[in-house]
Every structure is written in C-alpha cells, then in structure tokens.
Amino acid sequence: xxxxxxxxxxxxxxxxxxxxxxxxxxxxxxxxxxxxxxxxxxxxxxxxxxxxxxxxxxxxxxxxxxxxxxxxxxxxxxxxxxxxxxxxxxxxxxxxxxxxxxxxxxxxxxxxxxxxxxxxxxxxxxxxxxxxxxxxxxxxxxxxxxxxxxxxxxxxxxxxxxxxxxxxxxxxxxxxxxxxxxxxxxxxxxxxxxxxxxxxxxxxxxxxxxxxxxxxxxxxxxxxxxxxxxxxxxxxxxxxxxxxxxxxxxxxxxxxxxxxxxxxxxxxxxxxxxxxxxxxxxxxxxxxxxxxxxxxxxxxxxxxxxxxxxxxxxxxxxxxxxxxxxxxxxxxxxxxxxxxxxxxxxxxxxxxxxxxxxxxxxxxxxxxxxxxxxxxxxxxxxxxxxxxxxxxxxxxxxxxxxxxxxxxxxxxxxxxxxxxxxxxxxxxxxxxxxxxxxxxxxxxxxxxxxxxxxxx
Amino acid sequence: xxxxxxxxxxxxxxxxxxxxxxxxxxxxxxxxxxxxxxxxxxxxxxxxxxxxxxxxxxxxxxxxxxxxxxxxxxxxxxxxxxxxxxxxxxxxxxxxxxxxxxxxxxxxxxxxxxxxxxxxxxxxxxxxxxxxxxxxxxxxxxxxxxxxxxxxxxxxxxxxxxxxxxxxxxxxxxxxxxxxxxxxxxxxxxxxxxx
Numbered sequence: 001x002x003x004x005x006x007x008x009x010x011x012x013x014x015x016x017x018x019x020x021x022x023x024x025x026x027x028x029x030x031x032x033x034x035x036x037x038x039x040x041x042x043x044x045x046x047x048x049x050x051x052x053x054x055x056x057x058x059x060x061x062x063x064x065x066x067x068x069x070x071x072x073x074x075x076x077x078x079x080x081x082x083x084x085x086x087x088x089x090x091x092x093x094x095x096x097x098x099x100x101x102x103x104x105x106x107x108x109x110x111x112x113x114x115x116x117x118x119x120x121x122x123x124x125x126x127x128x129x130x131x132x133x134x135x136x137x138x139x140x141x142x143x144x145x146x147x148x149x150x151x152x153x154x155x156x157x158x159x160x161x162x163x164x165x166x167x168x169x170x171x172x173x174x175x176x177x178x179x180x181x182x183x184x185x186x187x188x189x190x191x192x193x194x195x196x197x198x199x200x201x202x203x204x205x206x207x208x209x210x211x212x213x214x215x216x217x218x219x220x221x222x223x224x225x226x227x228x229x230x231x232x233x234x235x236x237x238x239x240x241x242x243x244x245x246x247x248x249x250x251x252x253x254x255x256x257x258x259x260x261x262x263x264x265x266x267x268x269x270x271x272x273x274x275x276x277x278x279x280x281x282x283x284x285x286x287x288x289x290x291x292x293x294x295x296x297x298x299x300x301x302x303x304x305x306x307x308x309x310x311x312x313x314x315x316x317x318x319x320x321x322x323x324x325x326x327x328x329x330x331x332x333x334x335x336x337x338x339x340x341x342x343x344x345x346x347x348x349x350x351x352x353x354x355x356x357x358x359x360x361x362x363x364x365x366x367x368x369x370x371x372x373x374x375x376x377x378x379x380x381x382x383x384x385x386x387x388x389x390x391x392x393x394x395x396x397x398x399x400x401x402x403x404x405x406x407x408x409x410x411x412x413x414x415x416x417x418x419x420x421x422x423x424x425x426x427x428x429x430x431x432x433x434x435x436x437x438x439x440x441x442x443x444x445x446x447x448x449x450x451x452x453x454x455x456x
Numbered sequence: 457x458x459x460x461x462x463x464x465x466x467x468x469x470x471x472x473x474x475x476x477x478x479x480x481x482x483x484x485x486x487x488x489x490x491x492x493x494x495x496x497x498x499x500x501x502x503x504x505x506x507x508x509x510x511x512x513x514x515x516x517x518x519x520x521x522x523x524x525x526x527x528x529x530x531x532x533x534x535x536x537x538x539x540x541x542x543x544x545x546x547x548x549x550x551x552x553x554x555x556x557x558x559x560x561x562x563x564x565x566x567x568x569x570x571x572x573x574x575x576x577x578x579x580x581x582x583x584x585x586x587x588x589x590x591x592x593x594x595x596x597x598x599x600x601x602x603x604x605x606x607x608x609x610x611x612x613x614x615x616x617x618x619x620x621x622x623x624x625x626x627x628x629x630x631x632x633x634x635x636x637x638x639x640x641x642x643x644x645x646x647x648x649x650x651x
Binding site: 144157 | 501525
C-alpha cells in the first residue's frame with residue numbers, strides 16, 4: 001500500500017513536470033511521468049545526502065508533495081482554466097476505440113507481453129551479477145542506513161565494487177522501493193518498460209499521424225527479444241535506453257520544429273541519463289553537436305550552453321562526489337588519448353558485427369533500420385529524415401569508439417570479449433528508440449499513413 | 457424523398473435547395489467514411505495477425521520471447537507464488553546463494569564471519585557445489601549482498617575485522633581448526649560455528 005501511494009504521487013509529480021514543459025499529449029505525459037518523477041526524487045535525495053538529511057520514505061514523500069504543490073501553484077491558472085481537460089482525454093480514448101478497433105489484436109499482444117514481463121520482474125528476486133554486486137546492493141544499504149555515503153563505501157572495510165559508484169538514479173529509486181516495503185525493487189524496471197512503451201507510442205503516433213502505426217512501432221520496439229528479456233532484470237540499461245534514446249530524439253525534434261517543449265524534455269531526459277549511466281555522454285555529445293549547429297544557424301546560443309552545462313555539470317558533480325565523498329573507484333577507466341591497436345579494432349568489430357546483426361538479440365530491428373535506410377533514396381523523402389539516419393550512425397560509431405578507448409584488455413593485451421558480448425549488447429538498447437523513431441518518420445510510413453488518413 | 461434500397465442512402469435531391477443538397481452530401485460522405493473505416497480496421501487486424509505470425513515463425517528471437525520466456529512465466533506463475541524468496545534465489549543462483557543465506561539465518565546481524573580462502577570454496581568444475589561462473593561465494597562484494605549487515609573476512613585477506621571474528625564459516629570441513637573443542641565425529645561438510 002505504501003509503495004502504491006508513493007509511486008502514485010511520484011507519477012503525479014512527473015506528469016506535472018511534463019505538463020510544465022508544455023507537453024500536452026496524453027500518451028507522452030503518461031510515459032514521461034515515472035521517468036521524470038524518478039529523476040526528481042534522485043536529485044532531491046542527492047541534495048538530502050549533501051545536507052545530511054536522512055533519505056527515508058517520509059522525507060521522500062514530503063519532497064514529492066512539496067514538488068506537486070509547487071507545480072500546481074505555479075500552473076494553477078493553466079490547469080484549471082485553459083488546457084487541462086480530463087473530458088478531452090476521455091474523448092480521445094473513445095475516439096481511439098471507435099476508429100481503431102482493428103488495433104485490438106495488437107493491443108492484446110502488447111498487453112500479453114507487458115504483463116508477462118512485469119510478472120517475471122515482480123515475482124523473481126534480483127539475481128543479475130552486476131546488480132547484486134552493484135546498484136541493488138547500494139539500494140539495499142541506502143534503505144537500511146538512509147544515506148548515500150553508507151557503509152559500503154567505508155574505506156576501512158570497502159564493499160563497493162566498481163559497479164557501486166554508478167550514478168545514483170537507479171540505486172536511489174530501488175532504495176525507495178525497498179523502503180516502501182517491497183521485497184524486490186524490480187517494480188522500478190517494470191515502470192520503465194511501460195513508460196518506454198507509452199513514450200514510443202506517443203512519438204510514433206505524433207509523427208506518423210496514425211494511431212495504429214504508432215502502436216505497431218511501439219510493439220516492434222517492445223518486442224525486441226533481448227531488450228524485453230533484460231527488462232525483467234534489475235539492470236540499468238533499460239532506464240538508460242529511455243533517457244538516452246528519447247533524450248536525443250527530443251533534441252532532434254527541437255532542432256526541426258523549434259518547439260520549446262521538445263527542448264525541455266530533451267534537456268531533462270539527457271541530464272537524468274547522466275544520473276543513470278555515464279555512457280549517456282555519447283548521446284549527449286551528439287545532442288550538443290546538433291543543437292550547436294542549430295544555435296549557429298539561428299544565432300541563439302542559450303540552449304546549447306544550458307544543455308552543455310547540465311550534461312557536463314552532472315558528470316562533474318557525480319565524479320567529485322565519488323572521488324571526494326565516497327572515495328571510491330569510478331567504474332571503467334578510459335583512455336582519453338587516441339591510439340592505434342589493429343588487433344583490438346579487428347576483435348571489437350568482429351564481435352560488434354556478430355552482436356548487432358544477431359536476430360536472436362534484436363529481432364528485425366537492425367534490419368528494418370537498414371531496409372528503411374534504403375528508402376532515403378526515394379525522391380519524396382525528407383531531408384530531416386536523412387539527418388536522423390546520419391545522427392544515429394554517428395552516435396553508433398562514437399559508441400563503438402567508446403569501447404575501443406576503454407581499458408578492456410587482459411594481461412596479454414587481448415580484448416575481454418565480455419565487454420562487447422554483454423556490455424555493448426545491452427548498451428545497444430539506447431539505439432532502439434532512435435531506430436524506431438527513424439522508421440516512424442520514414443517516407444514509406446508517412447506516405448502510407450497519409451494515404452489512409454486521406455480516405456478517413 | 458424515397459429511400460434508395462440498393463445504395464442505403466437517400467436519393468440525390470433535385471432542385472436548388474442548398475440545405476438538402478449539403479445534408480445529402482454529408483450523409484453520403486459519412487456512409488463512404490464508415491465503409492472505408494471498416495475496411496481499414498479489417499486491414500489493421502489482418503496486418504497485425506500476419507506480422508505476429510511472421511515474427512514468431514521466421515525469427516528465433518521472437519519465437520523464444522513469446523513461446524518460451526513469456527509463456528513459461530505465465531505457466532509457472534502459480535508455482536512461483538508458493539515458494540519463498542530464499543528458494544527463488546537458490547533456484548537462480550545455486551548453492552552459493554543457499555549457503556550464504558544459511559549463514560545469514562544462523563548468525564546475528566553484528567556477526568563478523570571468517571570465510572575460507574577461495575581454494576576451499578570448491579566450484580562445480582573441481583567437484584564442489586559452488587558455481588563455476590562469477591556469481592560466487594568467494595567474491596567479497598557479491599557474497600556480502602546476501603549476508604548484509606554481517607561482515608565477511610576471507611582467510612588470508614587483510615581486514616580491519618580480522619581480530620574481531622565472531623563466527624567461522626565451515627566449508628568442506630574447513631574451519632574446525634578454530635574450534636578445537638568440537639569433536640571430530642561432529643564435523644560437518646557445511647556449517648557455521650560461533651567462537
């Protein structure tokens with residue numbers, strides 16, 4: 001009961017934050033409510049820790065209620081008088097079932113999938129090695145000791161593995177699940193999966209202007225075998241995929257539409273991504289680059305400066321906290337200087353090729369990306385879509401380079417395959433929303449949708 | 457105006473009455489819209505069905521997802537609900553979890569437990585019961601998750617708690633050297649003793 005109440009008010013807060021950004025799409029608000037709520041409680045708990053305020057379910061609840069009150073007060077006129085209209089939401093649901101009853105089969109399949117994976121996540125305790133040695137252990141100790149700088153990081157008896165000082169978004173939210181009385185914290189993973197579905201549906205439907213196409217694309221994303229299977233484990237990759245993938249999508253949308261809501265959402269999601277896993281820096285750098293080009297073209301530099309400041313600020317704050325307060329070793333060491341190792345390049349590329357093109361892992365998604373890429377040659381295609389294709393490929397190249405720059409070789413100088421077959425394999429999840437969004441915005445989808453909509 | 461039985465909507469009105477003309481046009485459009493909507497929705501259903509069929513028939517990944525992972529989750533749900541968390545952990549993580557949970561259940565929260573060196577914690581490949589993979593009772597970080605807030609000290613490793621040991625983990629009969637008062641005929645393969 002405590003957990004239900006806690007996460008309900010957290011979602012309300014996240015919904016209000018989404019509303020504050022100017023986003024009014026019901027599905028996007030639904031999808032973003034938990035991820036933004038999780039982000040809020042993470043930042044607040046981090047501040048609590050700095051101020052020596054205990055992280056408890058009561059302090060967390062008070063912080064959420066203050067946030068809700070503040071946001072309602074701030075937007076009260078808008079909510080009461082203007083835009084917020086529950087009747088319109090209900091009307092759109094009725095409209096959906098009236099005009100799209102043919103989607104019921106796919107809705108049934110999606111429900112079957114989501115319910116199945118949620119059941120698996122909720123019924124089984126944490127068993128993933130990384131989680132036991134890392135974030136779940138940290139969460140467990142936070143829930144007992146009510147501080148982030150807890151006994152795991154006691155330098156006289158250190159229990160913190162290299163995974164323990166991961167950015168705190170996942171451990172803190174897991175800790176709240178424990179403190180709310182849940183036996184396992186994997187409800188958080190479930191909420192991330194469901195959120196991912198709603199966001200993808202909201203975006204795909206918005207760009208294709210067809211609810212059925214939106215559903216099909218969200219279904220293709222959700223049913224990616226490795227992604228959905230990993231969703232049931234308490235790993236950080238599924239939340240990272242949401243923050244990094246959708247963050248970059250919103251920034252991309254902003255440079256195309258100049259809608260402030262897209263900028264705010266991209267900014268928030270990428271920043272929260274940095275509080276989830278530092279590898280989000282790759283997606284953030286690409287976002288900064290495309291925003292920088294937009295700034296240069298439009299002579300508006302504020303957005304790029306704010307995004308850059310928040311991304312690198314988040315990284316620096318957490319790095320300083322780990323070094324100075326926790327005094328722990330921060331995950332993977334990177335070689336920042338360029339170097340050449342032909343054998344390593346060959347080993348990485350071979351494994352990357354094997355993993356990326358494995359239909360066992362990603363189903364048809366990568367092949368759909370390549371197939372729809374061919375349609376870029378169609379004369380009716382849009383330039384913006386070509387840009388998105390290039391952005392995804394550049395991000396992917398940078399992501400592979402990240403693995404090359406990592407200190408991931410054994411004593412004999414050979415690549416440790418696990419970095420690619422496990423790390424890269426799960427890290428690729430962040431590309432799934434980008435690929436699905438690209439498909440949604442591709443010419444065949446847009447033209448089909450326009451043809452159907454014209455007749456309706 | 458008489459109803460046209462064949463077409464389902466009223467005959468086109470004659471004359472210059474603009475209201476009648478526009479009402480007629482709207483009804484005709486609505487009817488056409490309804491037929492098209494029906495057709496499109498049937499199309500949605502057929503497309504969804506074909507897509508789903510092709511996914512699970514022609515791709516091993518989707519087939520595994522639907523016919524193994526998700527199906528088995530629903531199938532085993534009732535059974536899983538009847539077992540305890542410890543049993544679930546044992547089924548997932550094997551003897552490593554079972555032994556560590558045993559240690560937890562037999563010691564107080566403030567216990568400082570002496571663990572044997574890694575070579576004593578024999579893995580399956582060496583004829584023991586402990587896991588071959590990295591999920592391993594010999595790993596301080598991993599093992600501590602199961603016994604927290606109890607503290608583990610591995611024999612041979614330096615620790616500030618080395619001189620404050622309260623319990624000894626017995627693995628493969630190792631550890632009885634710290635409890636000479638326990639008769640040899642009472643030595644067990646796996647146990648924990650209070651010093």
